[in-house]
Amino acid sequence: MKGIILAGGSGTRLDPLTRVVSKQLLPVYDKPMIYYPLSTLMLAGVREILVISTPTDLPDFRRLLGTGAELGLEITYAEQPSPDGLAQAFVIGADHIGDSASALVLGDNIFHGPGFSGMLHRSIEGLNSGDGCVLFGYPVRDPQRYGVGEADPQGRLISIEEKPAAPRSDRAITGLYLYDQQVVDIARSVHPSARGELEITDVNRVYMQQGSARLVDLGRGFAWLDTGTHESLLEAADYVRVLENRQGVRIACVEEVALRMGFIDADACHKLGERYGASGYDAYVMEVAATF
Structure with missing residues (x-):
């Protein structure tokens, strides 16, 4: 499986912090934000990772992460000149993906919870047994603000809506997506939305219509944090600080993850x-x- 971290965008909701630095390089307590999605891919066993960002910010990511060889990874880089939708990551990353399955994680999403690595590996195995797409849902109080998914009792995705006025579930679709080998062709076939972007929801809808999209519930006791605003960035830092100081362990320490994964x-x-x-x-x- 190949991995992609989408770390583009202008980060305008974090102005003026993002005037001179990429949002995904801002600190979340004791480490750069990108360490968190990077560790997510590593926990899934993914070692070939493409970082997509703006032409201005890519040199900073290269200085931080290099080739990834010190962590047992192979990290490469590609430009997204303008933020034209999440699904554009698969068009940009087509050569990187090749004929492999792929995992896309957004550079400002933090995932943390018990048994996460096992959940990821089971979900990846599902791609080999009929699942074309695996999404991860998280219960929220205000689903109107998110892309929302609804699943049947077997976990098959049966509806997906972007910021619905009357949500059919409280499961927000998080910024972690697993796909089979079809995703590049599907992304290329998607038409830009009214806002001129290639929407990831449209890609997911194709898989849903095929009957091959699964929604995995992250559920109670799991943390999914989006660090896109000043308040949410501070909340994420506080979450990491409290857990690390009380438990004596570091969340998303990529060196430790590389060691424990055998990289x-x-x-x-x-x-x-x-x-x-x-x-x-x-x-x-x-x-x-x-x-x-």
């Missing part, structure tokens, strides 16, 4: 910890390596 060994992990300054992050990475 790198303990010696490599320890060396990665040594490159950081005395922020506490360095000590944590080296301790994880020493006790692994």
